Amino acid sequence: MAPIISIRDLTKTYDGGFxxxxxxxxxIEEGEILxxxxxxxxxxxxxxxxxxALVSPSGGSVAVGGHDTLTDFRAARSLIGLVPQEVSIEPFETVENTVKFSRGLFGLPPDPAHIEKVLRALSLWDKRSNRNMELSGGMKRRVLIAKALSHEPRVLFLDEPTAGVDVALRKDMWDLVRSxxxxxxxxxxxxxxIEEAEExxxxxxxxxSGKLLLVEQKSVLMQKMGQKELTLHLAAPLADLPAALADYDLTRSEDGQALTYRYDTRAQRTGITRLLADLAAAGIAFRDLETRQSSLEDVFLTLVDEGARSTTQEGAA
Ligand SMILES: Nc1ncnc2c1ncn2[C@@H]1O[C@H](COP(=O)(O)OP(=O)(O)OP(=O)(O)O)[C@@H](O)[C@H]1O
Ligand SMILES: [Mg+2]
Known part of the structure; x- marks a missing residue:
């Protein structure tokens, strides 16, 4: 199936050169949550x-539902609902009118039943006659979501939807996203x-830094997270890994003072017992050991860190 969104070599340099x-x-495949x-x-x-298409790219292309966002803007935009990061709604307008008006902007006929469904799903029905300025911050965010859903989009963008939002609203939001x-x-x-992305x-x-460092199925990332690390702090620094240990997933620290062994926690055998026996046989003694589980946060931080380092290297080259 053709992807619902197709982005190719997209670049953006803002005025001022950034x-x-x-x-x-x-x-992006239809029906997925990314x-x-x-x-x-x-x-x-x-x-x-x-x-x-709120910002014009400096290069590359984007198609939504097969419509190029530059040459076929209206068709592309009509498929999209956007909940922006910044709250911006007309303060004096009522909640209900705000959402109705948004639908009208897309040239769709009024549909009171749809508007009611959206307002109810976001627990805004009781507030429908209130003016936006009378709402709390979290409720204003809900209005933004209601606006974005007013024209029944096939793609919904949520830019930091839960920043500064309380636990109850966050849960409501995720229920809505799931439905x-x-x-x-x-x-x-x-x-x-990160827990939110995980869930x-x-x-x-x-x-x-403007680069997509990785896109991966969550299940694959989770598998990486299923990995645990055993670090052995050695009694004496090790210059090289002995050939007898070549079959293990071992990394030597830069100073040779530690060895890190990566293993899958869900495997029937972790291989630790055998590794320790082989280390002893190779005459490698250790004074301490620790284990740790890698998390999505580690994966994320490592990637961002590696990305920053390679960018610096490119810059230096
Ligand atoms: N209109 C603009 N003019 C110039 N530079 C901009 C403009 N908008 C964003 N930038 C710069 O582009 C970079 C990316 O900004 P962007 O808002 O896309 O980041 P973000 O990933 O959404 O960050 P955040 O998590 O803080 O929302 C930043 O360095 C920002 O200063
Ligand atoms: Mg942002």
Whole structure:
């Protein structure tokens, strides 16, 4: 099946010369939930803004539902609902009118039943006659989501939807996202909460300094997370790994003082007993050991760190 969103070699250099996106290519499948992770300033909002054609790319192309966002803007945009990172709603308008008006902007006929369904799903029905300025911050965020859903989009972008949102609303939001997905809506969200990406996403993309460092099925990342590390602090530094230990997934620290062994926690045999016996046979003694489980956060931090280092190296070259 053709992807619902197809991004090719997308670059964005802002006026002033800052490159916020640097050759991003990505296909997003219909019906998936994709979480974009990345530090502040990584380019997440810029990427979303380019896909929604709010920011014009400096190079590359984006197609939504087969419609090029530049040459076929209206058709592409009509498929998209966007919940922006910044709250911006008309303060004096009522909740209900805000959402109705948003639907009208897409040239769709009024559909009170749909508007009611959306407002109810977001627990805004009781507030429908209130003016936006009378709402709390969390409720304003809900209005933004209601607006984004007013024209029944096939793709929903949520840019940091749960930043500054309380636990109850966060839970409501994720219930809503799940039910939208069940209806076949494709969802792309950005978040700083790694647990959130872990819980919600089918696929996870990591972006930093305008580059997409990785896009992976969550299950594959989870498998990486199933790995544990055993670090042995050696009694004496080791210059090289003995050939007898070549079959183990071992890494020697730069100073030769430690060996790290990676193993799968779900495997029937971890291989630790055999490794320790082989180490003893090779005459390698250790004074201490520790184990740790790698998490998505580790995977993320390592990637961002490696990305930063390779960028610095490129810069130096
Ligand atoms: N209109 C603009 N003009 C110039 N530079 C911009 C503009 N908008 C964003 N940038 C820069 O582009 C980079 C990426 O910004 P962007 O908002 O896409 O990051 P982000 O990943 O969404 O970060 P955050 O997690 O803080 O929301 C930043 O360095 C930012 O300063
Ligand atoms: Mg952002």
């Amino acid at each position: 490159t916020a996106l640097d050759g991003v290519s990505l296909d 979480a974009l992770l990345g530090p502040n300033g990584a380019g997440k909002t810029t990427l979303i803004s380019c896909i929604c 939208l997905r069940a209806e076949g809506v494709t969802i792309i969200l950005t978040t700083h909460y 919600m996403a089918d696929r996870i993309g990591v972006i930093d």
